[in-house]
Amino acid sequence: MLRFLIRRLGLIIPTFIGITLVAFAFVRVLPGDPVLLLAGERGMDPERYQKLLVQFGYDRPIYEQYLSYVWGLLHGDFGVSISTKRPVLDEFLTLFPATAELGLFAILFAVAIGIPAGILAAVRRGSLFDQAAMGVALTGYSMPIFWWGLLLIILFSGILGWTPVSGRISFLYFFPSVTGFMTIDALLSGQSGAFGSAVSHLVLPTIVLGTIPLAVIARQTRSAMLEVLAEDYVRTARAKGLAPSRVIGLHALRNALIPVITTIGLQVGVLIAGAILTETIFSWPGIGKWMVDSISRRDYPVVQGGLVLIAGLVMVVNLVVDILYGLINPRIRHR
Amino acid sequence: MSDRLEADSSTNPEAHLEEPTHLVAAAPPGASAMRMRAAVLAEFWHYFSQNRGAVAGLVVFLLLVLTALMAPVLAPHSPTQQFRDALLAPPVWVEGGSWKFILGSDPLGRDILSRLIYGARFSLFIGVVVVAIAVTGGILIGLAAGYFGGAVDVFAMRVMDIILAFPSLLLALVLVAVLGPGLGNAMIAIALVLQPHFARLTRAAVMSELRREYVVSARVVGASHLRLMFVTILPNCLAPLIVQGTLSFSTAILDAAALGFLGMGAQPPTPEWGTMLAEAREFILRAWWVVTFPGLAILVTVLAINLMGDGLRDALDPKLKRS
Numbered sequence: 001m002l003r004f005l006i007r008r009l010g011l012i013i014p015t016f017i018g019i020t021l022v023a024f025a026f027v028r029v030l031p032g033d034p035v036l037l038l039a040g041e042r043g044m045d046p047e048r049y050q051k052l053l054v055q056f057g058y059d060r061p062i063y064e065q066y067l068s069y070v071w072g073l074l075h076g077d078f079g080v081s082i083s084t085k086r087p088v089l090d091e092f093l094t095l096f097p098a099t100a101e102l103g104l105f106a107i108l109f110a111v112a113i114g115i116p117a118g119i120l121a122a123v124r125r126g127s128l129f130d131q132a133a134m135g136v137a138l139t140g141y142s143m144p145i146f147w148w149g150l151l152l153i154i155l156f157s158g159i160l161g162w163t164p165v166s167g168r169i170s171f172l173y174f175f176p177s178v179t180g181f182m183t184i185d186a187l188l189s190g191q192s193g194a195f196g197s198a199v200s201h202l203v204l205p206t207i208v209l210g211t212i213p214l215a216v217i218a219r220q221t222r223s224a225m226l227e228v229l230a231e232d233y234v235r236t237a238r239a240k241g242l243a244p245s246r247v248i249g250l251h252a253l254r255n256a257l258i259p260v261i262t263t264i265g266l267q268v269g270v271l272i273a274g275a276i277l278t279e280t281i282f283s284w285p286g287i288g289k290w291m292v293d294s295i296s297r298r299d300y301p302v303v304q305g306g307l308v309l310i311a312g313l314v315m316v317v318n319l320v321v322d323i324l325y326g327l328i329n330p331r332i333r334h335r
Numbered sequence: 336m337s338d339r340l341e342a343d344s345s346t347n348p349e350a351h352l353e354e355p356t357h358l359v360a361a362a363p364p365g366a367s368a369m370r371m372r373a374a375v376l377a378e379f380w381h382y383f384s385q386n387r388g389a390v391a392g393l394v395v396f397l398l399l400v401l402t403a404l405m406a407p408v409l410a411p412h413s414p415t416q417q418f419r420d421a422l423l424a425p426p427v428w429v430e431g432g433s434w435k436f437i438l439g440s441d442p443l444g445r446d447i448l449s450r451l452i453y454g455a456r457f458s459l460f461i462g463v464v465v466v467a468i469a470v471t472g473g474i475l476i477g478l479a480a481g482y483f484g485g486a487v488d489v490f491a492m493r494v495m496d497i498i499l500a501f502p503s504l505l506l507a508l509v510l511v512a513v514l515g516p517g518l519g520n521a522m523i524a525i526a527l528v529l530q531p532h533f534a535r536l537t538r539a540a541v542m543s544e545l546r547r548e549y550v551v552s553a554r555v556v557g558a559s560h561l562r563l564m565f566v567t568i569l570p571n572c573l574a575p576l577i578v579q580g581t582l583s584f585s586t587a588i589l590d591a592a593a594l595g596f597l598g599m600g601a602q603p604p605t606p607e608w609g610t611m612l613a614e615a616r617e618f619i620l621r622a623w624w625v626v627t628f629p630g631l632a633i634l635v636t637v638l639a640i641n642l643m644g645d646g647l648r649d650a651l652d653p654k655l656k657r658s
Binding site for chain 2: 014015018019021022026029135138139141142143144146147148150151153154157158269270272273276277280291292295296303307310311314315
């Protein structure tokens with residue numbers, strides 16, 4: 001197990017170096033002079049230009065610049081936003097809970113519907129339910145979620161008037177951020193109606209962000225169940241007269257869930273790509289919208305820092321999923 | 336969004352690999368190359384046509400291709416002509432609608448149906464170009480990595496890992512920000528982020544083919560590296576690549592539309608579906624049709640291609656065939 005851990009940890013080092021190289025190169029290949037970019041359209045006098053050039057280290061050789069960039073990253077220096085003048089890491093940490101809350105609810109939504117639907121479809125293979133569920137799943141999988149979000153807004157906010165169109169909570173409520181999760185903070189604040197408001201803001205974005213993971217999980221659960229149900233030990237369990245619910249719930253499901261759990265873990269990248277679109281549609285103040293806004297504002301330090309932070313996050317989550325998978329599945333561990 | 340492909344493409348690429356030999360074996364011995372090829376196609380069609388969804392997808396896709404080709408004939412109006420007297424005209428079946436604008440008109444008075452018909456050209460073009468670039472790049476890298484192994488393999492696969500470490504839409508977005516917004520750059524960016532999937536699949540297929548006897552015998556006879564790679568091995572690695580190519584085709588259309596929606600893809604007044612949605616966003620509560628139809632067009636196209644992809648997978652995967 002230890003060898004597996006060390007090998008797996010060793011693999012992330014080249015990936016991390018690659019991520020930083022991409023982020024570093026990103027700013028260097030941008031058209032235009034990085035110092036003049038800071039100055040904006042007013043320009044600057046040559047003396048100040050020289051001073052800034054030295055201050056940012058642009059006069060040094062490129063590999064030295066890269067090394068000092070990585071050195072900064074390792075010490076938590078991800079640059080400073082041009083538009084807000086705040087450190088990129090601070091901004092990321094302030095906005096991240098909003099995305100984490102949305103992502104968590106989206107995954108819960110996807111799992112709560114996707115796994116039961118997948119199991120039922122597999123158990124009743126070829127039935128009307130199976131065909132309908134897999135049809136819906138493929139439709140969800142093919143969904144342009146930015147359009148799906150707009151449709152839901154038209155229906156639930158426009159026509160029915162049930163849910164708000166944007167934001168995390170009504171402006172009527174204000175309370176200090178404790179956990180960063182609006183639903184929990186609302187409960188902690190004790191203000192009546194705050195929790196309901198937070199939840200009603202969360203419903204549509206959750207559905208939109210959860211749609212693709214839901215489709216993937218339902219399809220994966222179904223095919224994993226079908227595979228397991230054909231195994232000898234399931235037939236044995238059936239033959240010795242166990243109740244069908246026990247065969248499916250205990251013998252089949254436990255084994256079928258292993259690949260499904262991995263799939264769920266690997267949805268983090270999908271969720272972040274989805275968060276970019278979902279947060280843009282619902283004006284959700286998370287890191288997805290932050291990245292899109294920074295790109296259109298040309299706030300390159302934020303784009304650069306955000307790229308490293310997000311890719312680093314995905315890398316760490318994938319690592320954890322891999323290690324957990326190794327823990328559950330001894331065949332991987334001993335390879 | 337190509338991360339979505341991961342879940343499906345990860346289902347053991349090796350499963351596809353027995354395919355070509357299996358098919359060849361199915362043809363009667365001594366048959367001419369032509370008859371063998373016909374037998375392969377017939378067997379493929381037999382399995383593909385059993386999947387009703389796949390056939391439906393194929394039909395819809397062919398209709399789309401026809402629509403794109405015949406756009407100037409089919410479209411009632413020019414996609415960019417502005418009818419200033421009919422801004423946000425509703426569709427024909429809604430009160431106040433007219434047959435002049437069957438699906439209504441947009442905020443600038445352009446006919447939505449005509450724009451959708453011309454938009455089919457862009458979506459199919461995007462799919463073809465992106466997949467062509469991604470497949471070519473992926474095959475070259477995967478073939479080199481799998482065939483030569485060693486340092487080439489390690490280096491190439493680490494680079495692929497790095498590309499895959501970024502959420503694909505985010506990386507495409509940043510690439511477009513560097514290259515400059517526009518459809519061409521969006522296609523390059525999407526092709527780049529989709530390419531590692533092909534490289535990995537090709538590599539895995541090549542590595543398992545490399546040990547087979549027909550490769551060894553070709554090598555003994557004295558075939559050159561290039562001949563071994565492209566003539567001997569590559570044709571036997573194509574089955575998983577075809578399936579992945581179909582799935583990437585739909586991902587390319589979705590991602591290009593997403594970039595268009597975020598203002599980083601095709602620029603107005605191009606009638607690209609995602610860009611149309613971006614332009615229509617502020618009118619969603621006033622005129623539902625400007626938002627509904629472009630998105631529906633994207634969904635139907637992507638769904639049709641994914642249905643075809645599922646059918647192709649079933650038809651090309653010998654593991655499923657036997658069950």
